[in-house]
Amino acid sequence: MKRLDKRWTIRLGALALTATLLGTVAALAAGGDQNDPLVTLSYLNQTAIPQIVKQVEEKTAATQKELEKTFADQISQYRQTGGQGGAGGTAGSASYTLVTMTGGQVMSLEVGCEVLLRIGSVTVQADSSPALIDLSSGGTLNKGAALTQNHLYMSTIAGRTLTASGTVKILVRGGYSLV
Numbered sequence: 001m002k003r004l005d006k007r008w009t010i011r012l013g014a015l016a017l018t019a020t021l022l023g024t025v026a027a028l029a030a031g032g033d034q035n036d037p038l039v040t041l042s043y044l045n046q047t048a049i050p051q052i053v054k055q056v057e058e059k060t061a062a063t064q065k066e067l068e069k070t071f072a073d074q075i076s077q078y079r080q081t082g083g084q085g086g087a088g089g090t091a092g093s094a095s096y097t098l099v100t101m102t103g104g105q106v107m108s109l110e111v112g113c114e115v116l117l118r119i120g121s122v123t124v125q126a127d128s129s130p131a132l133i134d135l136s137s138g139g140t141l142n143k144g145a146a147l148t149q150n151h152l153y154m155s156t157i158a159g160r161t162l163t164a165s166g167t168v169k170i171l172v173r174g175g176y177s178l179v
Contacts, residue, residue, distance in 0.1 A: 094173075095173065096114075096116070096171040096172065096173045097171070097172050097173070098118075098169060098170075098171055098172075099169070099170050099171075099172050099176075099178070100167065100168070100169050101120075101122075101162075101164035101167070101168040101169075101170065101178070102164060102166075102167055102168075103164055103165060103166045103167070104163070104164065105163075105164045105178060105179075106125075106161050106162065106163050106164075106178070106179040107161065107162040107164075107170070107172075107176055107177070107178055107179070108160075108161050108176060108177045108178075108179055109155035109160045109161065109162065109174075109175075109176050110155065110158065110174060110175030110176060111155060111156060111157065111158050111175075112154070112155065112156075112174050112175070113154070113155045113172065113173070113174030113175055113176050114135070114152060114153065114154050114155075114172070114173045114174055115132075115147070115152075115153050115154075115155075115162065115170050115171070115172050115176075116150065116151070116152050116153070116170065116171040116172075117147040117148070117149050117150070117151070117153075117168070117169075117170055118149065118150070118169045118170065118171060119149075119167070119168060119169040120164060120165065120166055120167055120168030120169060121146060121147075121164075121165040121166065121168065122146065122147045122162045122163065122164055122165065122168055122170065123144060123145065123146050123147070123162070123163050123165070124141055124143060124144070124146075124147065124153075124160060124161070124162055124163075125143060125144070125160070125161045125162075125163060126143040126157070126160050126161070127143075127159055128143070128157070129142040129143055130142055131143045131145070131160055132147075132153040132154065132155055132156075132160060133153065133154045133155075133156055134148075134151055134152075134153055135151075135152040135153065135154055136148075136150075136151040136152050137151065141153060147162070155174075161179070
């Protein structure tokens with residue numbers, strides 16, 4: 001009989017240990033359901049979500065201010081250049097710009113710049129000949145020569161300059177600068 005009691009004792013001990021383990025596992029697994037969640041809905045609605053929304057709004061506002069400043073700077077730069085896309089009178093333009101020069105003033109032409117003398121007298125200066133291409137006649141204009149009124153000229157080599165004799169009005173398309 002002693003042997004029977006010993007078996008029952010071991011079985012009862014194992015059964016108690018199993019029940020304890022099952023109870024512990026069930027208690028741990030039950031945490032976080034709708035009645036006892038790990039994070040409460042009120043915490044999400046009252047704390048977490050408002051903080052996230054605030055951070056997103058702050059970053060959006062900062063980015064918007066930065067973009068507005070960049071846009072305003074670009075508009076200001078555009079207005080300063082007169083819509084020519086560059087700095088002052090040095091920029092190229094798709095359309096002709098009327099430039100008024102006074103006696104002795106010098107205009108430096110970039111490659112591809114076109115000029116059409118409307119009023120006055122202008123001479124071209126260059127290191128080599130031909131200085132300009134006369135697109136109206138199909139000829140060339142050598143250094144030191146005077147431009148003909150209402151003829152269209154093109155600078156095909158860098159370093160070409162025009163010097164005004166008195167008040168001059170020239171239509172210019174392309175890159176140039178007044179010196």
